[in-house]
Amino acid sequence: MGADNTSAERRRTLVTGVIGSDTHIVGNRILGMALEKAGYTVVALGALTPSDEFIKAAVETAADAIMVSSLYGQGELDCRDFRNLCIEAGLEDILLYVGGNLVVGKQPWAEVEQRYRDMGFDRAFPPGTRTDAVIAALEDDFRAPAAGGHKAGR
Amino acid sequence: MGAIRRPDTGESPLSAAQIPEDVFAAMRRDNLARWPTGAEVDLDAAVDFHKSLPEHKRLPSVLRRAVAEGRCLTQPRGGFGTLELQMELMRTLDKDGFADIVPTTTDSYTRNEHFSSAQKGIEESKRLGRSMLNGFPMVNYGVAAARTLIEAIDKPGIVLSGTAMPKLTSEIGFAAGYSGYLGSGIAYTVSYTKDISIADGIRNYQYLDRLTALYRERGVELHRRQPGFLTGTNIPPSIAIITGVLDALLAAGQGVRDYGLELGQTLHLVQDAAAIQVCGELCQEYLRQHGFDDVFTPVTSLHWMGAWPQDAAQSAALIVYGGTLAAVGGAVSVTTKSTHEAFGIPTPEANAEGLRMTRMAIYLARSIRLDSMPEFQREKDLIRKEVRAVVDKVLDMGDGDAALGTVRACEAGVLDIPWSPNRCLKSRVLPARDADGYLRILDAGDMPFPKDVLDFHEDRLRERAGREGVPYDHDLAVTSVYEISETLDKLIPGLPAAG
Numbered sequence: 001m002g003a004d005n006t007s008a009e010r011r012r013t014l015v016t017g018v019i020g021s022d023t024h025i026v027g028n029r030i031l032g033m034a035l036e037k038a039g040y041t042v043v044a045l046g047a048l049t050p051s052d053e054f055i056k057a058a059v060e061t062a063a064d065a066i067m068v069s070s071l072y073g074q075g076e077l078d079c080r081d082f083r084n085l086c087i088e089a090g091l092e093d094i095l096l097y098v099g100g101n102l103v104v105g106k107q108p109w110a111e112v113e114q115r116y117r118d119m120g121f122d123r124a125f126p127p128g129t130r131t132d133a134v135i136a137a138l139e140d141d142f143r144a145p146a147a148g149g150h151k152a153g154r
Numbered sequence: 155m156g157a158i159r160r161p162d163t164g165e166s167p168l169s170a171a172q173i174p175e176d177v178f179a180a181m182r183r184d185n186l187a188r189w190p191t192g193a194e195v196d197l198d199a200a201v202d203f204h205k206s207l208p209e210h211k212r213l214p215s216v217l218r219r220a221v222a223e224g225r226c227l228t229q230p231r232g233g234f235g236t237l238e239l240q241m242e243l244m245r246t247l248d249k250d251g252f253a254d255i256v257p258t259t260t261d262s263y264t265r266n267e268h269f270s271s272a273q274k275g276i277e278e279s280k281r282l283g284r285s286m287l288n289g290f291p292m293v294n295y296g297v298a299a300a301r302t303l304i305e306a307i308d309k310p311g312i313v314l315s316g317t318a319m320p321k322l323t324s325e326i327g328f329a330a331g332y333s334g335y336l337g338s339g340i341a342y343t344v345s346y347t348k349d350i351s352i353a354d355g356i357r358n359y360q361y362l363d364r365l366t367a368l369y370r371e372r373g374v375e376l377h378r379r380q381p382g383f384l385t386g387t388n389i390p391p392s393i394a395i396i397t398g399v400l401d402a403l404l405a406a407g408q409g410v411r412d413y414g415l416e417l418g419q420t421l422h423l424v425q426d427a428a429a430i431q432v433c434g435e436l437c438q439e440y441l442r443q444h445g446f447d448d449v450f451t452p453v454t455s456l457h458w459m460g461a462w463p464q465d466a467a468q469s470a471a472l473i474v475y476g477g478t479l480a481a482v483g484g485a486v487s488v489t490t491k492s493t494h495e496a497f498g499i500p501t502p503e504a505n506a507e508g509l510r511m512t513r514m515a516i517y518l519a520r521s522i523r524l525d526s527m528p529e530f531q532r533e534k535d536l537i538r539k540e541v542r543a544v545v546d547k548v549l550d551m552g553d554g555d556a557a558l559g560t561v562r563a564c565e566a567g568v569l570d571i572p573w574s575p576n577r578c579l580k581s582r583v584l585p586a587r588d589a590d591g592y593l594r595i596l597d598a599g600d601m602p603f604p605k606d607v608l609d610f611h612e613d614r615l616r617e618r619a620g621r622e623g624v625p626y627d628h629d630l631a632v633t634s635v636y637e638i639s640e641t642l643d644k645l646i647p648g649l650p651a652a653g
Contacts, residue, residue, distance in 0.1 A: 018575075021262035021271075023316075023346045025575040026387045027461075030632055047575035048266070048348045072262050073288040073498045077275060104235075104285050106497035127496055128464055128639060 012064040012142060015057045017045030020078035024071035027100070031067070034131035040138075051082055055089045065095035065138065068121075073104040076115070083120025095141055097134070099125030168353045170407040170557040173364045181361060185321045189269055191296030192322060197368070200329040203301070204374040213255060213310035213334040213377040214412045217452050220254075220486050226477075226516045227487035228252070229454075230505050231314055233259030233289030235279035237299050240290045241306050243502045248307045251506030252513060255487065256309045258300075258332070261289035265317035265346065269293055288499055289315075292330075293322045300330035312336060312377070318343040318355040324362045328369060334377035335362065336416070338401035340560055341381045344571045344579055352564045352578050356557050359401075360408050367409025378410050379454070382433070383418035385573045386459030388585040388634055390593045391417065391429030392540030392603075393571065398433055399440045399545050400569075403556040406446040413437075414452045416489065418459040419479050420593045421472070421638065427524050428533035430455060430483035436541050454487045455480035457512075461639035462495040468642065469493040473508050477515030482522045488512055496639065533592070539607050544569065547602050567600030586630040587637060589618035596631050 014035055018028050025047040032042045043061050045053055058066050066086075070078060079098060086094055098121045103112050109126045116124035123137055166177070173181070186192030209215045220227050230247050234240050240258065247253040263272040272291035279286045292300055292313070304311050312334035313327035320337050327335060343355025366376045380401045382394035398415040405413050415433050419426050430453050437451045457476040463469055470493055480488035492508035494500035500508070524530040547568055552559020563569035567580040574581040582599030594611040595603065619626040643651045 021266040021268060023348070023575050026385065026573045026635060029573065030635060033632070046348055046577075071498075074262055074275070074286070077271075077278065077286055101498040103498070104288055105499045105501065106494050127498075128461075130636075 011039065011041050013041040013043060013061050014065050014067055014138075015043045015045065015054055015061065015063045016067045016069070017049035017054055018047045018069045018071070019049055019051065019054070020070065020072075020074055021048060022070055022072040022074070022078075023047045024069070024100075027071070028069040031069070031131050031134065034135065038135045051078065051085055054082075055085050055091065058086075058091055058094060059089055063094065064142070065097060067134075068096070068098040069100050070098065070102055071100045073101060075100065075102045076104075079116065079119055079121070086120075096121045097123050097125065097137070099129055099134070101127050168356065168557050168561065170404055170555045172367075172408055173360060178361075178364050178368070182325075182365075185361070186325060189293055189322060191293060191326060194297040195325050195329045197329075197372075200331075201369065201372045201374050203331050204333065204369070204376075207331065207333070211304075211308065211310050211333070212375070213312060214375040214450070216254065216310050217377060217412075217414070217486055218450065221452060226481045226485055227254035228490055228509050228512050228516070229255035229257060229312065229487055230490045230492075230509055231257050231259050232500075232502070232505055233257070233261060233287075233314070234499075235261060235275055235285040235287030235289075235291065237290075237295055237302070239279070239285055241303055243505070244303055244307050244311075246502035246506050247509065248309050250503070251509035253309060253506075253509050255334070256307045256311050257314050258292065258303060258311060258327070259289040260292050260313070260315040260317075260323055261287035262316075263287070264289065264291045264293055264323060265315050265319070267317075267319050267322070285499070292326050297326055297329045300326060300332070304331035310334065312379075316342060316346045316381070318347045318350045319358055320362045321358055324365060328365065328376060334379060335366075336379040336381055337362070338378075338380040338397075339404060340401050341384055341397045344397075344564070344574050344576050345381070345385045346575075348575050348577060350576070351561075352576075353557075353561050356404060356560065360404065360557075363405045363408035363410045366405075370409060370411065375412055377412045377414060378405055379414035379416060380405075382416045383456050383459045384571055385575075386418060387573045388420075388460060388587070388593055388631075389418055389572060390540075390585050390595055391420065391425060391432070392537050392544070393583070394418065395429065395433045395436060395537065395541045396544045396548075396569065397571075399437055399541065400548060400556050400560050402437050402441060402449070402451065403444055403446075406441055406444070406449050407556070411448055412450045414454055414486075416454045416456055417485075418456045419476055421458055421475070421479070422591045422593070423479060423482060424524060424527065424529050425533050425592050426455065426479045427483035428530055428537055430480075430485050432534050432537045432541070436538065436545075440545065452486035453484075454489055455483055455485035456489045457491040457508075458638060461636060462491070463639050463641070464496040465641065466493040469495060470511060472638070473511045474515045477512035478519045480512075481516040481519035482524065484523075488516070536607060536610065540603050543602055543604050543607075568602055570599045570601050584628060584631040585634065586615055587618070587634040588614040589621050590614070593634075596628070
């Protein structure tokens with residue numbers, strides 16, 4: 001605890017969970033442990049979490065980012081309207097990450113990443129991403145806030 | 155503690171006793187009315203269809219024959235979002251993969267009974283020309299469509315549906331001619347759900363097991379199977395077998411007499427062989443103790459269920475080695491994966507290749523046994539001690555009733571599962587791999603393992619921490635989650651990093 005990002009300003013809050021009908025909790029739990037260790041407040045929604053629960057939790061906790069995990073292939077259906085739901089809830093600018101096995105089958109990562117960027121996610125992470133990479137990305141994005149890179153994915 | 159009642163009706167308290175015939179008839183009527191295709195289920199017609207199938211398309215017969223001949227069968231997993239894709243997949247697995255058992259994995263919306271979402275998934279898959287679902291939406295398609303899949307293959311079909319809610323998929327699947335169904339009330343509720351109580355999960359599978367017995371009463375034997383792989387992440391053999399024994403008692407209580415047990419591979423040759431042997435042995439011991447002396451309990455070994463390496467060559471090694479582990483351990487069948495595992499659902503071709511790699515390994519390992527190895531005997535003794543300590547306590551907590559005992563033991567942490575998503579569990583128990591590659595218990599939580607056993611686990615894990623120069627703490631468990639998926643240069647010190 002007591003990592004650098006807490007000293008400068010307020011402690012940032014992240015909502016985590018595994019979206020849709022997906023139960024793959026292990027990586028998500030390890031990510032949560034690493035994020036807490038890095039000084040973030042983690043609101044862990046666990047497995048089998050519908051989109052609206054992510055957004056509700058983000059509103060209630062005034063979260064800085066939502067981190068969506070999906071391992072079972074159906075994320076493409078589950079995540080399609082995610083940014084729009086955020087906008088409807090007044091979270092236009094909330095940072096959105098998604099990571100895992102994001103499509104059914106082995107598809108070229110560049111295409112998958114673009115598909116999720118188009119859905120409005122600020123960053124998409126491929127299978128096998130380690131926690132260090134996610135924490136480094138968060139630090140970058142929080143250091144350069146409101147860059148506007150994620151405005152509805154355009 | 156009083157009897158646990160159904161939250162809504164309060165009609166029948168949870169117990170391991172068989173559901174009475176009239177009560178079950180009413181339950182079936184209600185269940186089949188939940189989705190339009192339920193009306194297609196006609197038990198008499200289904201029984202006739204099963205009886206018309208040749209022996210080699212009935213899973214119980216195929217498994218008994220494999221045991222008699224000392225063979226290790228192969229079975230993949232597989233499911234796509236439309237009937238056309240599913241049929242092509244099953245034909246490929248049958249013809250190009252030489253699968254002995256052909257699967258139909260249901261998609262995750264179906265597993266959670268979100269049938270309207272599954273319907274959208276079918277339509278999207280058709281529109282985009284690729285599967286948008288991670289399995290076959292069997293309930294949406296219904297009995298007649300699913301039967302065309304059984305007719306398209308020349309092997310027995312098994313339904314794979316990681317769910318705590320199997321009541322409609324099993325009705326549709328059995329009526330379509332599938333002769334096996336994987337899943338159980340304890341294992342799948344603790345592994346695939348967040349908010350479903352253990353009691354409700356047990357009840358849902360008592361329905362399926364009672365349905366299996368109903369077919370049996372009419373002369374059709376169907377295969378039921380327990381998914382002891384649990385959360386698929388570093389499950390020590392004893393924890394898998396504990397759930398296997400308890401789920402087997404519950405199934406036998408409903409009248410099931412053909413009950414397979416699955417064990418995820420630890421990837422340690424000696425530990426896996428010990429697990430396979432002790433699993434069958436202890437299930438029989440407890441079944442007989444409870445008066446069930448005629449239950450067939452074949453053991454299936456499962457290719458690595460944790461995170462896979464992205465490198466196809468490293469994955470191929472796990473596939474081949476997994477065939478070796480199953481064959482040396484004496485498993486009746488092995489459930490296979492493919493080199494696409496790190497990326498998700500494999501193509502039919504990659505899936506078929508996984509089957510052939512495995513089969514070649516089984517062929518090569520056909521007569522190797524470990525019985526003379528002291529480590530093999532040591533590991534078997536260790537697993538026996540661990541399983542008996544927990545199962546005896548669970549049964550004691552239920553005054554001999556496996557259902558009540560399980561619910562109470564989960565609440566108390568006496569029965570616990572590593573990395574479980576279910577909120578009814580403490581999920582404090584943590585496994586880690588030791589320096590020799592055995593899975594050990596780092597933190598037992600509140601599970602009542604004997605002290606000498608836990609001392610042994612700790613000793614082995616402290617040795618690993620010492621060798622690696624890292625602290626003896628929970629990080630040993632976390633690094634063990636990733637280990638098998640690491641690149642070779644991370645696994646093997648001194649190897650140059652991949653270019």
